[in-house]
Amino acid sequence: MLLVLVLAAMLYGLGALMGAPRRARWSMILILYLAVVLAQAVLPAGNPIRAMTGDSLALWLLVGGFAAIVLVYRAGLQWLKARAQMPETQMTDAPFNDTELDRYARHIVLREIGGLGQKKLKDARVLVIGAGGLGSPALLYLAAAGVGTIGVIDDDVVDNSNLQRQVIHPDAAIGTPKVFSAEAAMRAQNPYVTVQPYHRRLSEEDAGALVADYDLVLDGTDNFDTRYLVNRICVAQGKPLISGALSQWEGQISVFDPAHDAPCYQCVFPEAPAAGLAPSCAEAGVIGPLPGVIGAMMAVEAVKLIAGAGASLRGEMLIYDALYGESRKIGLRRRADCPVCGAAPG
DSSP states (O other): OHHHHHHHHHHHHHHHHTTOOHHHHHHHHHHHHHHHHHHHHHSOTTOHHHHHTTSOHHHHHHHHHHHHHHHHHHHHHHHHHHHHTOOTTSOOSOOOOHHHHHHTHHHHTSTTTHHHHHHHHHHOEEEEEOOSTTHHHHHHHHHHHTOSEEEEEOOOBOOGGGGGTOTTSOGGGTTSBHHHHHHHHHHHHOTTSEEEEEOSOOOHHHHHHHHHTOSEEEEOOSOHHHHHHHHHHHHHHTOOEEEEEEEBTEEEEEEEOGGGTOOOHHHHOOSOOOTTTSOOHHHHOBOTTHHHHHHHHHHHHHHHHHHTOSOOOBTEEEEEETTTTEEEEEEOOOOTTOTTTSSSOO
16 A cells, blocks of 8 residues: 555656646546556455555545545535625625635534525624623624624623623723723624624613614613613514523523514513512622523524524523523413513503
8 A cells, every 4th residue: 555655646746846737646646546446356366466555445445435525525615615705696795705714614514504694694783782791702702603793782891890700801901891891802803893882871762773773682681671671672673682691500591582473571571570589690699601601592592593593592491500500491472461562562
């Protein structure tokens, strides 16, 4: 077998010295390979030519099979890159540059996403409400995934007590508005995305206009008034709402989307809990990595919705118990008397 490999190297090197095209050099090596396979298949056992060329047909067939897999893989990558660069008819706007194609290659080779799905991510506009525990990982993963425009709204500033779980903010950002700290981290992670920071609290006056600029919304707040406000606006505009929540060791996530016959947030939580029944993280505590788990799940749901991949958590709530390493899903149903999305919303 060593003799054949030496001959192949000599053929390739000689072709290079003579200026032969690369395809011609590989063609010569293919002819050599076929000759060896033919010799192994036709000549009797013990023949000196068979002995010099490895004396094993199965071994050479394995070598050829491996080479074929590599060639098919390379051809598949080139096809996916060509698909990702298709203009106008199947894709709009500018195609990906080479750096972006390399950056998103692990997405593009996923059959559920591919080049078209990655282009959908690039064209998407996602609004994240809150740059805290849930917003931190969600924002980072949305930026890493190549979501083209990401808005983030929060009126808070980075505090030392945030850094145990809000991983988007570095120690040096203490005292900085969270939206600007998050913007810097996202731009550093992926310069090919556009970040729109809004350093203010979401209000009744501007919520409708803000949500209207985006395709879907991620709610990572711990304020029930804001949650109900965001839910009303998303239902009115037919926008999917990905909502996450945390408490000590447990987190939950769901996709609220009445436009696709799923319940809205207020179907599941008709009223805000009484004072003291739903303590904040500051009051009850929260294990540091838990927001990362739920926030990353929120980003996954966003990617799936945008790319049209798999089955989203519409009409379901995923509950994760970090203390015991357990997760479960429960079904959710719309309420006919819901004041937001029911038969006669008020």
